[in-house]
Amino acid sequence: MPEWVIETHNLTRHFGALVAVHGLNLQIARGEVFGFLGPNGAGKTTTVRLLNGVLNPTAGEIRVLGMDPIAQGPAVRRRTGVLTESPALYEPLSARENLLIFGELYDVPPDVLRRRVDELLEMFELTARADDKVAGYSKGMKQRLALARALIHAPDILFLDEPTAGLDPEAARQVTELIEHLSQEEGRTIFLCTHNLVEAERLCDRVGVIHRGELIAVGTPEELARRIWHGHGIVVRLGRPLPAEALASLKRLEGVAQVEVENSDLHILLDQEHRTPAVVRALVEAGAEIYAVRPREHSLEDIYFQLQANARGGSA
Amino acid sequence: MNTRAVRAVARKDLRIALRNKGVVLPIIIVPLIMMILMPALMIFLPIYLEPMETGEELRREMGAFFANMPAELYNLFAGLNDQQTWVVVASMFMFAPFFLIIPVMVSSVIGADSFAGEKERKTLEALLYTPITSAELFIGKVLAAFLPAMVVSWACFVLYTVVVNAAGLMVLGRMFFPNLAWIVLILWVVPAAAALGIGVIVLVSAKAKSFQDAYQMSGLVVIPIILLLFGQMGGILYFSTPTVALIGLAIWAVDAALLTLAVRTFGRGEIIARL
Numbered sequence: 188m189p190e191w192v193i194e195t196h197n198l199t200r201h202f203g204a205l206v207a208v209h210g211l212n213l214q215i216a217r218g219e220v221f222g223f224l225g226p227n228g229a230g231k232t233t234t235v236r237l238l239n240g241v242l243n244p245t246a247g248e249i250r251v252l253g254m255d256p257i258a259q260g261p262a263v264r265r266r267t268g269v270l271t272e273s274p275a276l277y278e279p280l281s282a283r284e285n286l287l288i289f290g291e292l293y294d295v296p297p298d299v300l301r302r303r304v305d306e307l308l309e310m311f312e313l314t315a316r317a318d319d320k321v322a323g324y325s326k327g328m329k330q331r332l333a334l335a336r337a338l339i340h341a342p343d344i345l346f347l348d349e350p351t352a353g354l355d356p357e358a359a360r361q362v363t364e365l366i367e368h369l370s371q372e373e374g375r376t377i378f379l380c381t382h383n384l385v386e387a388e389r390l391c392d393r394v395g396v397i398h399r400g401e402l403i404a405v406g407t408p409e410e411l412a413r414r415i416w417h418g419h420g421i422v423v424r425l426g427r428p429l430p431a432e433a434l435a436s437l438k439r440l441e442g443v444a445q446v447e448v449e450n451s452d453l454h455i456l457l458d459q460e461h462r463t464p465a466v467v468r469a470l471v472e473a474g475a476e477i478y479a480v481r482p483r484e485h486s487l488e489d490i491y492f493q494l495q496a497n498a499r500g501g502s503a
Numbered sequence: 504m505n506t507r508a509v510r511a512v513a514r515k516d517l518r519i520a521l522r523n524k525g526v527v528l529p530i531i532i533v534p535l536i537m538m539i540l541m542p543a544l545m546i547f548l549p550i551y552l553e554p555m556e557t558g559e560e561l562r563r564e565m566g567a568f569f570a571n572m573p574a575e576l577y578n579l580f581a582g583l584n585d586q587q588t589w590v591v592v593a594s595m596f597m598f599a600p601f602f603l604i605i606p607v608m609v610s611s612v613i614g615a616d617s618f619a620g621e622k623e624r625k626t627l628e629a630l631l632y633t634p635i636t637s638a639e640l641f642i643g644k645v646l647a648a649f650l651p652a653m654v655v656s657w658a659c660f661v662l663y664t665v666v667v668n669a670a671g672l673m674v675l676g677r678m679f680f681p682n683l684a685w686i687v688l689i690l691w692v693v694p695a696a697a698a699l700g701i702g703v704i705v706l707v708s709a710k711a712k713s714f715q716d717a718y719q720m721s722g723l724v725v726i727p728i729i730l731l732l733f734g735q736m737g738g739i740l741y742f743s744t745p746t747v748a749l750i751g752l753a754i755w756a757v758d759a760a761l762l763t764l765a766v767r768t769f770g771r772g773e774i775i776a777r778l
């Protein structure tokens with residue numbers, strides 16, 4: 188039985204009439220990278236605040252590292268590190284000053300702190316600019332510094348609230364690699380809030396999907412994908428709409444589960460990926476002007492939609 | 504109480520505030536004008552402009568001010584001529600209320616940067632995730648504003664003493680400053696005024712959106728001080744030792760009330776709700 192470093196039971200938080208987090212039951216093991224997926228306003232940040240004793244729950248129980256964040260907030264926070272949604276750095280100060288201040292707030296012993304700051308600056312490739320004001324840094328540098336700050340006291344659990352939001356692909360990749368390093372080389376437990384599916388798939392051992400404050404699914408990314416998508420979706424872009432009889436015969440092809448027309452696009456659901464060439468061939472023979480064929484990418488919204496549809500179907 | 508964390512907060516707030524021109528300029532310029540330049544002009548200029556008459560003349564002109572003056576203070580003027588009277592009136596009385604503006608101004612401008620400014624720049628949340636308690640955070644921020652207010656006020660007092668005594672030496676042939684009332688003012692009322700600036704700014708910052716907003720709203724604190732000034736010139740209230748002590752007590756009482764309210768706006772939950 189794994190050691191749970193985060194456990195919640197029926198965790199609930201209201202803001203007036205709004206239920207931001209509703210009956211959350213989470214169990215996260217030591218060393219695990221747990222992805223917390225949800226759209227804007229789903230309750231991700233609120234959950235991080237609750238788990239760190241920064242906000243009190245309306246109802247429910249929380250254990251973080253065996254402690255209660257409400258009663259033992261400072262003790263919990265001494266062993267957790269949080270990368271907040273906005274980097275929240277002191278822009279008039281340098282990277283080194285920012286790290287030193289937080290090291291003092293976490294009460295890292297002075298000699299350890301100096302060494303730790305140098306190490307982190309090096310690891311996050313900030314050494315060359317360490318004594319420049321943060322105000323002049325690029326977004327990616329700021330995010331790396333914020334991540335370094337969250338690690339200043341070598342926390343047991345690292346909370347990352349949308350670590351790559353607003354970064355360009357190159358900067359995002361750098362941050363993702365750093366997170367990978369923290370998990371694989373340093374074995375830290377990571378609680379990663381995101382609405383980026385690709386990021387979650389790449390980094391996470393398990394993901395939980397939260398929607399309107401409720402956890403609607405938990406599992407490894409593969410488990411979830413299997414549970415959600417029964418088949419393979421493709422999108423075919425056409426130069427002009429397909430005639431009705433061609434559309435009808437397309438639907439009769441073997442392996443085609445579903446066809447939807449959206450403007451000049453066809454959304455086709457196949458039972459398996461290897462049906463694609465046959466479908467394309469059939470379309471060409473029917474006189475379709477094909478501009479592009481691509482696999483259908485599922486947005487997080489699609490997943491909720493599907494999960495909810497499945498849940499409704501399952502309970503009916 | 505983790506004093507290292509308190510000091511870290513105080514130090515960083517002060518360091519950040521002192522890198523903001525909107526903070527540094529008033530802290531340098533206002534004391535310079537109010538406590539050095541203005542006193543120097545007001546005290547010295549009349550010495551050269553006015554012909555010397557007996558002190559009776561000036562005492563008649565400033566009728567209201569002298570009419571109700573308690574004997575303890577009136578005796579200060581015994582046997583003085585116009586110039587001498589003026590130097591004593593200006594230095595002992597006119598600038599005393601101004602002196603309270605300095606600690607209020609310094610503490611509220613730094614406090615505005617540390618409370619409202621930190622909120623405006625959205626850096627508070629990262630602090631809330633550290634083990635620091637709300638009380639430690641509050642004390643650190645209060646100290647960041649209070650200590651510089653005391654340093655600036657006392658430095659002003661030293662310079663002011665030099666200016667005033669220079670005039671005293673020239674006109675009265677002796678140094679006469681400070682008297683007991685001023686010492687009470689400096690040691691008892693100035694700290695109270697610094698705390699007043701902070702108390703007001705913390706409450707205002709809970710509502711204000713930015714450093715500028717908070718600083719402007721807190722400007723209202725100066726109004727009672729101006730009232731003190733007019734009260735004195737109109738002969739209603741004098742800066743005698745007991746009065747100064749009482750003014751100090753009154754301000755401390757207001758401070759206690761304000762800071763009690765202020766602490767309540769400063770729990771983690773309350774701060775988060777305003778972020």
Ligand SMILES: Nc1ncnc2c1ncn2[C@@H]1O[C@H](COP(=O)(O)OP(=O)(O)OP(=O)(O)O)[C@@H](O)[C@H]1O
Pocket residue numbers: 202205206207225226227228229230231232233234272775776777
């Ligand atoms: N302090 C607060 N007062 C009132 N409502 C709040 C407060 N904090 C959060 N909420 C509400 O709670 C809900 C959940 O917000 P939360 O910030 O946790 O979402 P999120 O999943 O982090 O979203 P995002 O992706 O936008 O960061 C939202 O509807 C939000 O408006």
Ligand SMILES: [Mg+2]
Pocket residue numbers: 231232233272348
């Ligand atoms: Mg959020």
